[in-house]
Amino acid sequence: xxxxxxxxxxxxxxxxxxxxxxxxxxxxxxxxxxxxxxxxxxxxxxxxxxxxxxxxxxxxxxxxxxxxxxxxxxxxxxxxxxxxxxxxxxxxxxxxxxxxxxxxxxxxxxxxxxxxxxxxxxxxxxxxxxxxxxxxxxxxxxxxxxxxxxxxxxxxxxxxxxxxxxxxxxxxxxxxxxxxxxxxxxxxxxxxxxxxxxxxxxxxxxxxxxxxxxxxxxxxxxxxxxxxxxxxxxxxxxxxxxxxxxxxxxxxxxxxxxxxxxxxxxxxxxx
Amino acid sequence: xxxxxxxxxxxxxxxxxxxxxxxxxxxxxxxxxxxxxxxxxxxxxxxxxxxxxxxxxxxxxxxxxxxxxxxxxxxxxxxxxxxxxxxxxxxxxxxxxxxxxxxxxxxxxxxxxxxxxxxxxxxxxxxxxxxxxxxxxxxxxxxxxxxxxxxxxxxxxxxxxxxxxxxxxxxxxxxxxxxxxxxxxxxxxxxxxxxxxxxxxxxxxxxxxxxxxxxxxxxxxxxxxxxxxxxxxxxxxxxxxxxxxxxxxxxxxxxxxxxxxxxxxxxxxxxxxxxxxxxxxxxxxxxxxxxxxxxxxxxxxxxxxxxxxxxxxxxxxxxxxxxxxxxxxxxxxxxxxx
Numbered sequence: 001x002x003x004x005x006x007x008x009x010x011x012x013x014x015x016x017x018x019x020x021x022x023x024x025x026x027x028x029x030x031x032x033x034x035x036x037x038x039x040x041x042x043x044x045x046x047x048x049x050x051x052x053x054x055x056x057x058x059x060x061x062x063x064x065x066x067x068x069x070x071x072x073x074x075x076x077x078x079x080x081x082x083x084x085x086x087x088x089x090x091x092x093x094x095x096x097x098x099x100x101x102x103x104x105x106x107x108x109x110x111x112x113x114x115x116x117x118x119x120x121x122x123x124x125x126x127x128x129x130x131x132x133x134x135x136x137x138x139x140x141x142x143x144x145x146x147x148x149x150x151x152x153x154x155x156x157x158x159x160x161x162x163x164x165x166x167x168x169x170x171x172x173x174x175x176x177x178x179x180x181x182x183x184x185x186x187x188x189x190x191x192x193x194x195x196x197x198x199x200x201x202x203x204x205x206x207x208x209x210x211x212x213x214x215x216x217x218x219x220x221x222x223x224x225x226x227x228x229x230x231x232x233x234x235x236x237x238x239x240x241x242x243x244x245x246x247x248x249x250x251x252x253x254x255x256x257x258x259x260x261x262x263x264x265x266x267x268x269x270x271x
Numbered sequence: 272x273x274x275x276x277x278x279x280x281x282x283x284x285x286x287x288x289x290x291x292x293x294x295x296x297x298x299x300x301x302x303x304x305x306x307x308x309x310x311x312x313x314x315x316x317x318x319x320x321x322x323x324x325x326x327x328x329x330x331x332x333x334x335x336x337x338x339x340x341x342x343x344x345x346x347x348x349x350x351x352x353x354x355x356x357x358x359x360x361x362x363x364x365x366x367x368x369x370x371x372x373x374x375x376x377x378x379x380x381x382x383x384x385x386x387x388x389x390x391x392x393x394x395x396x397x398x399x400x401x402x403x404x405x406x407x408x409x410x411x412x413x414x415x416x417x418x419x420x421x422x423x424x425x426x427x428x429x430x431x432x433x434x435x436x437x438x439x440x441x442x443x444x445x446x447x448x449x450x451x452x453x454x455x456x457x458x459x460x461x462x463x464x465x466x467x468x469x470x471x472x473x474x475x476x477x478x479x480x481x482x483x484x485x486x487x488x489x490x491x492x493x494x495x496x497x498x499x500x501x502x503x504x505x506x507x508x509x510x511x512x513x514x515x516x517x518x519x520x521x522x523x524x525x526x527x528x529x530x531x532x533x534x535x536x537x538x539x540x541x542x543x544x545x546x547x548x549x550x551x552x553x554x555x556x557x558x559x560x561x562x563x564x565x566x567x568x569x570x571x572x573x574x575x576x577x578x579x580x581x582x583x584x585x586x587x588x589x590x591x592x593x594x595x596x597x598x599x600x601x602x603x604x605x606x607x608x609x
Contacts, residue, residue, distance in 0.1 A: 003386055
């Protein structure tokens with residue numbers, strides 16, 4: 001029986017502390033999860049239930065998955081008690097990946113906020129893996145404080161990659177900080193790409209997505225070129241249970257990444 | 272397809288024969304309504320058999336989309352479900368089939384098919400029955416249905432004074448009437464059936480004369496922000512969810528896990544989009560925290576997205592929702608005003 005509710009046993013190989021409340025879980029599922037950047041999986045925390053997460057590792061490496069997760073509630077609270085060697089479950093992948101074919105030859109302007117950088121990392125790594133296919137890659141990332149920045153070391157490495165341009169901000173700097181202070185939109189006053197031909201990709205807290213989208217539209221990005229992570233209550237992942245409805249969409253099957261063009265008529269699309 | 276006739280005195284024998292191969296469920300009159308009951312030859316009271324009455328209180332989804340079902344075990348997977356005696360639902364109404372159509376769209380026709388639903392649907396035999404006596408609560412004519420079934424079942428049954436007329440629809444249906452020495456129905460009997468059907472359609476037309484707005488999906492989209500309209504429509508709702516729990520087309524479900532020793536059991540239960548926490552995400556944000564948003568969402572689902580995406584209303588016109596409603600909110604009045 002091909003049972004879509006059945007998780008694949010998955011071992012935790014490592015747990016990396018990114019920030020005081022964000023960890024990256026390095027996971028080895030018994031069977032390969034054939035995900036593409038932008039798709040998500042349902043992670044089973046045995047005895048506590050399931051929650052949807054997007055892998056943050058490259059889809060060119062599928063034997064071991066990484067997921068960067070913030071502790072926010074019951075399921076993630078239980079997940080944060082888990083250690084290397086413990087067992088989890090995964091089913092998926094679900095949803096639609098970023099349409100990388102459509103990104104080819106274009107500049108890609110990525111804006112992330114907080115733990116929203118996690119799914120964007122999967123995209124970023126997929127892009128740099130085949131960097132000749134794409135134009136320049138801009139990454140704009142904002143966190144609350146310097147302590148809340150995820151992938152600190154990797155960001156430094158990524159800055160060295162040719163054709164990659166990274167800028168960071170923090171809402172408030174409570175320790176020495178050489179970059180900008182302010183919400184992430186403060187990095188967007190000048191957008192160094194041809195907005196009519198480029199692609200914008202956004203993931204972060206709803207309030208951040210709302211203002212970043214406004215800024216992108218004001219800058220002239222067409223709605224169909226703005227890709228937003230619309231993560232609702234994606235419970236079954238199969239497009240059946242109804243919980244993740246967003247207007248005419250089930251975000252688990254039609255998303256979680258939707259373009260502004262797709263959601264612009266929905267009243268209050270950002271939670 | 273050929274139509275056969277079964278005289279009244281042979282009805283019990285046929286039912287008993289069907290019960291030999293299937294878990295046979297029949298609609299019976301009980302209290303103020305009609306309810307599904309397992310057929311037991313010794314106990315059956317043909318006078319209580321409610322084939323001419325309207326649909327049972329319980330939608331047939333209860334048999335196919337289980338109200339509570341174990342769907343996975345972890346880490347060792349769930350074994351294949353054992354083959355039990357399949358169910359035979361005797362006396363399915365036209366409105367019941369709308370629910371079935373919705374569930375097939377949702378559970379079988381997307382990228383992922385639900386293997387549990389699929390297995391039960393394949394195994395379950397459906398015998399349709401005409402609905403010659405529509406009640407005040409019936410409005411199937413408004414959502415494009417008729418008070419009788421013609422397809423989507425294995426056999427169609429029509430009750431006339433002297434017995435039952437049975438029309439064969441599927442090969443499986445043909446097998447169900449083997450060996451009973453069935454006689455082809457007389458033309459006079461078929462005319463009687465057709466007259467009954469026509470009369471029932473007339474009754475529905477008289478009760479619900481005003482068709483729904485042909486642009487209903489569009490109108491609902493435009494009126495989404497008309498809070499005054501929706502607040503008025505929802506003002507008597509006490510959020511009991513009776514409407515959704517009795518709805519034959521509602522398909523929402525909830526998955527939850529429970530630890531059982533060193534194993535985890537995953538259960539699927541019916542859910543309702545009126546529940547306050549229904550759309551809440553981890554961390555606490557809730558796109559439909561206000562009840563009015565959840566109320567509108569139900570109309571979006573049934574009369575806008577269903578029609579736009581699948582070509583038919585996700586409503587069967589069965590009237591169970593306002594029969595169950597404590598506030599007596601009649602869905603017809605709401606969609607009729609749009």
